[in-house]
Amino acid sequence: MLRALALVLALALPAKAEETFVTGLSTEEIALTADFTGSELFVFGAIRRDAPIDPDVDPLDIVITIKGPPNPLTVRRKERRFGIWINTESVDVRDAPSFYAIATTGPLREILTETQRLRFQIGMDQAVRKVEGHPTLEDTSSFTEAVVRLREKQELYEVLDGEVSLAEETLFQTRIAMPANIVEGDYAAEFFLVRDRSVISTAQTVIVVQKAGIERWIFNLSQQRPLAYGIMSVLVALLAGWLAAAAFRLIKR
Amino acid sequence: MQIYLPIAEVSVDALLLLGIGAMVGILSGMFGVGGGFILTPLLFFIGIPPAVAVATAANQIAGSSFSALLAHLKRKTVDFKMGLILMAGGLLGSLVGVQLFDMLRAAGQFELVISLLYVVMLGTIGGLMFVESLRALRRAKDPNALLAPRKRHSWVHRLPLKMRFRTSQLYVSAIPPFVIGALVGVLAAIMGVGGGFIMVPAMIYVIGMPTKVVVGTSVFQFLFVTAFTTLMHAVNSQTVDVMLAVILLVGGVIGAQIGVGLAAKLRAEQLRILLALLVLGVCLKLALDLVLVPAELYSFGRN
Numbered sequence: 001m002l003r004a005l006a007l008v009l010a011l012a013l014p015a016k017a018e019e020t021f022v023t024g025l026s027t028e029e030i031a032l033t034a035d036f037t038g039s040e041l042f043v044f045g046a047i048r049r050d051a052p053i054d055p056d057v058d059p060l061d062i063v064i065t066i067k068g069p070p071n072p073l074t075v076r077r078k079e080r081r082f083g084i085w086i087n088t089e090s091v092d093v094r095d096a097p098s099f100y101a102i103a104t105t106g107p108l109r110e111i112l113t114e115t116q117r118l119r120f121q122i123g124m125d126q127a128v129r130k131v132e133g134h135p136t137l138e139d140t141s142s143f144t145e146a147v148v149r150l151r152e153k154q155e156l157y158e159v160l161d162g163e164v165s166l167a168e169e170t171l172f173q174t175r176i177a178m179p180a181n182i183v184e185g186d187y188a189a190e191f192f193l194v195r196d197r198s199v200i201s202t203a204q205t206v207i208v209v210q211k212a213g214i215e216r217w218i219f220n221l222s223q224q225r226p227l228a229y230g231i232m233s234v235l236v237a238l239l240a241g242w243l244a245a246a247a248f249r250l251i252k253r
Numbered sequence: 254m255q256i257y258l259p260i261a262e263v264s265v266d267a268l269l270l271l272g273i274g275a276m277v278g279i280l281s282g283m284f285g286v287g288g289g290f291i292l293t294p295l296l297f298f299i300g301i302p303p304a305v306a307v308a309t310a311a312n313q314i315a316g317s318s319f320s321a322l323l324a325h326l327k328r329k330t331v332d333f334k335m336g337l338i339l340m341a342g343g344l345l346g347s348l349v350g351v352q353l354f355d356m357l358r359a360a361g362q363f364e365l366v367i368s369l370l371y372v373v374m375l376g377t378i379g380g381l382m383f384v385e386s387l388r389a390l391r392r393a394k395d396p397n398a399l400l401a402p403r404k405r406h407s408w409v410h411r412l413p414l415k416m417r418f419r420t421s422q423l424y425v426s427a428i429p430p431f432v433i434g435a436l437v438g439v440l441a442a443i444m445g446v447g448g449g450f451i452m453v454p455a456m457i458y459v460i461g462m463p464t465k466v467v468v469g470t471s472v473f474q475f476l477f478v479t480a481f482t483t484l485m486h487a488v489n490s491q492t493v494d495v496m497l498a499v500i501l502l503v504g505g506v507i508g509a510q511i512g513v514g515l516a517a518k519l520r521a522e523q524l525r526i527l528l529a530l531l532v533l534g535v536c537l538k539l540a541l542d543l544v545l546v547p548a549e550l551y552s553f554g555r556n
Contacts, residue, residue, distance in 0.1 A: 074554030076361050084369075084543040087361045090554060146551035180257055180264040215259040215496075222260055222491050230487030233495040234480045237316030240499045244506035245320035252510075
C-alpha cells in the first residue's frame, strides 16, 4: 500500500528567520479494505534555511496535526429515569473532525503560547466547535468533552506530546497511527514550525483516505443506490444460505 | 482475523462472527427455532450498532429461510394460501415497523426501546420454556398426560371472512392469520427476529393448523417478510450490512449441522432447559445494562 514517497515543497509564511519546511508523508493515499486494521502514517521532513543556525536563539519546536473530514454528530447523555438509564439531553455538533492527531516535540502548552495556540486552532478543545444545544441546556462543555473522550477511546483523536523527533534542528519525523474505523475523505496534514513559543512558519498537505476493494463498492452502493443495494443484499443472502446448505449436503454424502 | 464491516463501520474478529452464527445455527438445528431472538442481542454485545444489528439480522433470516423453504417445498409441507395471508399481514406489519424504527432512531431512543422489548420478550419466552420443560420432565413419567384435547371451536371460528384452506384442511376466518402475520412483521422490522416463537404457537393454538404444515408455512412467510424488511431498511436507513449477514449465514449453516447431531444425542427436555437458561441469561445481561450505572453516560447518536 506504500505509494511512492511524495515530497511536498511547502509554501511558507514569510518569516524573519526564513526557515521553511520541506515535508514528506509515507503515503498520500490510504485504502480501507476488509483486512484493514489501521495504518501507520510516517510523517517526515526537513527545515530549509538561508543562513546557518544562529547559536544564540532558542531551539526549534515542531507541531504536526492531521485532521480528518468534519462530520456532524449528535451527542446524547443518559440519565436515570424510573430506575433505568435512558438518553435525555442531546447536543448537535456541527463541526468536529472525524480524526484528529496532534504530534509535537514537547508538551503543547509549553512550546506554544496560549494566544498562538488559539490563533492556529491547535488542541483538542479547538477540535469540537459549533455546538448547538437544547435551549434549556446551559452548559454544553461536558458534551464537547465527551466527544473528545469518546473519540480518544476509539483512537480517532490522539495527542502525541513529544512524539516528533527533531535531529540537528533540521530533520524531523513522527509516526501517527490511524485506526481501522477512520472515514473516507481528505485529511489535512498541517505543519507548524515554532520558535520562542510562536509559530514562525507553516505548511500543509493532503492525504486521501478511500475505502477500497469490495468494501468501498458495498459502502458506496448502499449510500448512492440503496434500493439496488437492498435487492443485492437479499439475493446474496439467499444465495449464500442455499450454497452453504448445498455444500454441506455434498460433504455429508 | 479482523474483518472490517463496511456498513457497521467496525472491525470485528471474523471467527467470532462465524462462532455467533454457528451458535445460532446450533440452536436452530437442535430446537427448530430460527434463533433471530438470540442473534440480535449477541450482535449488540460484540459492539455492532443496534440499528445495524437489527436490519442485518433480518437479512440473515431471509437467507436462512430460503434453504429451509426449499426443504419444506420438497416435502410439500407448505400451505400457500395460508402463507400468502400471513405474508400480506407481515408486509403491512413490516412497513409499520420500519417507520417505528426510523422514528425511534431519530428520537435517540431506539437502543432503549429495543433493549426493553428484548428483556420483556426473552424473559417471557425463557420463563415459559423453563416452566414448560420442567413440566415436560414430570410428564415424561406419566404417559397419559400427553393427550391434551385440542380445542375445536372458539371465538376464532365465529369471525367473518371465512376461507377454505385445503392443505391445512381448515375452514376459518382470514382475520386471525392476517393479524398474527402483521404482528410478526412489526417484530421483524424493529427487533430483527423472524417471529417463529409467536407465529408457530399461534398457528397451532389460535388458527388450529395441523402441526406438519406449521413450520413450512411460517418459513414461507419469514422469507418474504424479512426480505421486504431488509429492502426497506436498506432504502430508509442504510443499516443493512451484507458482509456481516453472509458471515453469519455461513456460520449458521455449519452450526445447524452440529445442532442436528447434538439433538440426536441429548434428551429433548434437557435441551429445552438449556435453551431456556441461555435465553434467560441474555435477558438478564440486557436488563443489567439498562439498570446498572453505565461506564460512559455520553454516546454518539445518528449523524
